[in-house]
Amino acid sequence: MSAPSQAHTGWSGLPRQRRAVVFVDIVESVRLMQAHEDLVIARWRAFVHDVMSDILPRHHGRLVKSLGDGMLLEFETVPPAVAATREIQSRIAHYNADGPPDAAIALRAGAHATEVVIDELDIYGSGVNLAARLAGLGRPGQLIVSSTLRDELVDQVHGQVHDLGLCHLKHIDEPVRAFAVGPASTELPAVQADLRPTLAVVPFESLSGDAWSAIGHALADEVNGSLARHPSLRVLSRLSTAAFAGPAVDLEGLRRLLGATYVLGGRFMVLGDKVRVHFELADTVDRHVVWAGAHTAAVEDIFFGQDEIVPQLVMQVGRQVAAQELRRARALPLHSLHDYTLYLGAIGLMNGLTPADFERARVVFEHLAERNPRLAAPHAMLSRWHVFRVVQGWTVDRQVEASAASDHARRALDLDPEQAVALTTQGLVQVTFDGDLQGGRQSYQRSLASHAQDPYTWALLSGVLSMTGDHAGATDAAAQAVGLSPLDPNLFLFEAYAALAAFGREDYESAVRHAVVSLRHNALHSPTHRILVASLWQAGRQDEAREAVRRCIVADPSASLAAFRSQRASGFPRAVYAERFIAALAAAGMPD
Secondary structure, three states: OOOOOOOEOHHHOOOEEEEEEEEEEOOHHHHHHHHHHHHHHHHHHHHHHHHHHHHHHHEEEEEEOOOEEEEEEEEEOOHHHHHHHHHHHHHHHHOOOEEEEEEEEOOEEEEEEEEEEEEEEEEEEEHHHHHHHHHOOOOOOEEEEEEEOOOOOOOOOEEEEEEEEOOOOHHHHHHHHEEEEEOOOOOOOOOOOOOOEEEEEEEEEEOHHHHHHHHHHHHHHHHHHOOOOOOOOOOOHHHHHHHHHHOOOOOOHHHHHHHHOOEEEEEEEEOOEEEEEEEEEOOOOOOEEEEEEEEEHHHHHHHOOOHHHHHHHHHHHHHHOOOEEEEEEOOOOOOHHHHHHHHHHHHHHHOOOHHHHHHHHHHHHHHHHOOOOOOOOHHHHHHHHHEEEEEOOOOOOOHHHHHHHOOOHHHHHHHOOOOOHHHHHHHHHHHHHHHHHHHHHHHHHHHHHHOOOOOHHHHHHHHHHHHOOHHHHHHHHHHHHHHHHOOOOHHHHHHHHHHHHHHHOOOOHHHHHHHHHHHHOOOHHHHHOOOHHHHHOOOOHHHHHHHHHHHHHHOOOOHHHHHHHHHHHHHHHHHOHHHHHHHHHHHHOOOO
């Protein structure tokens, strides 16, 4: 297996390289120059020198050019780009301290992750223009980023991310998904108390270049899935711990943000067809290494389950943390490095809920199902794809989607009757298309019996419990989903189910809070918009409910009561709160 090339040739033979491009813009620069030209020029020159000599070197960035009323920056990776931009925006306050208020310089910024052509003087490419256009969306002090850059950020770790939805930019034909990035919160909301030690498995660092990084993620996933079965360990979701990948593991951050008491990580190097992996188990309280080890294996053997690296590692970790041996349980849904990377990418495309990316996800899942005819996971995800399409209101023929979703769910279970992903998908189909709340609940509970650490299944179980009137159980299940993976890309779904649980128990203010958090993470999720409208109306906040209807229609132009009634999940009419929910939508002004 050979590594793919990391750059390709662009214009005039210059290499094209992936960069985080940042455009920093002075707000109202024309007015400032007209009113305070000398002062503004002096401040700006001193500030740019400060940025070049202090901020950029610490964040490994480069000033491409200073434009007189802004600056163009480039970084090799995304997190340092965001951190440097936030520092630049806050540092400008120091330069405003000694002048009149109307001469104060305020900065807004736009950022995009893209391939550009680079030389010693400039960077070239359409992505540079997009970064500048995104800056134009921002208010003073704001950083607006593209969806490709946002995909490389983790909310609350790299900053607090707010989804702005699809935005129209000057001279760009199609609307662009944009996000505002603000300062990160100092800590996450408290999760359910759990006296068991909490283990975080972080991706293993590649010493052989980024082209091999998927091996580190795949190993971490497999180990995480095996350790999750231990009754004496609370194992954090890998979608949350992935945010802490890197050469220096942030033990304090893992302890403060996720409550981890132990962290398993390490590094690896690919040598021909072999991989040498070094492991470290660290205690976040005392900040020391509890155990370290190493193992050499064939690259392909790892992905085909023919090597003992994972069971040996699980055994050692189990002995160190819980004093007993753990049995191996493979967590990888696919058998090759290439397919596994495609699988993860397709899940990301589907959950982003941008129509074009959503369609691409289906193509990738179909490709994986064809390449891996004996594996359940691609069919399970195809089934979920058809369910999501109905929930979002993106289909004109519900029966066609129901048939396709049911077919793929059956095929997944035929291939692997006990796989957690397949069982969860079966429950989703039972609830969505059959209205079988009891059957769906049983499928979710069977899935959790196999993989109790899956936050997505806990969230779906919360939805069923809400519908059947078990509001306390629904609230607890939603809290489990958030607690297991508070940095999860699917957090918008977990918060939506938490809002639904609160609506069911008539705690409308809590429902509003959860819905607002959900939409901050994904402003295109149609069901959450409806939950927010209904919750605001029931909370007596009628004007805000009417405004929420307007935002709902912006996010989903087809939104209406008729569309909701025809496309809604079959389980919904049997929900104990169904009539109350629909009445609130109608009263708030949802179009007929």
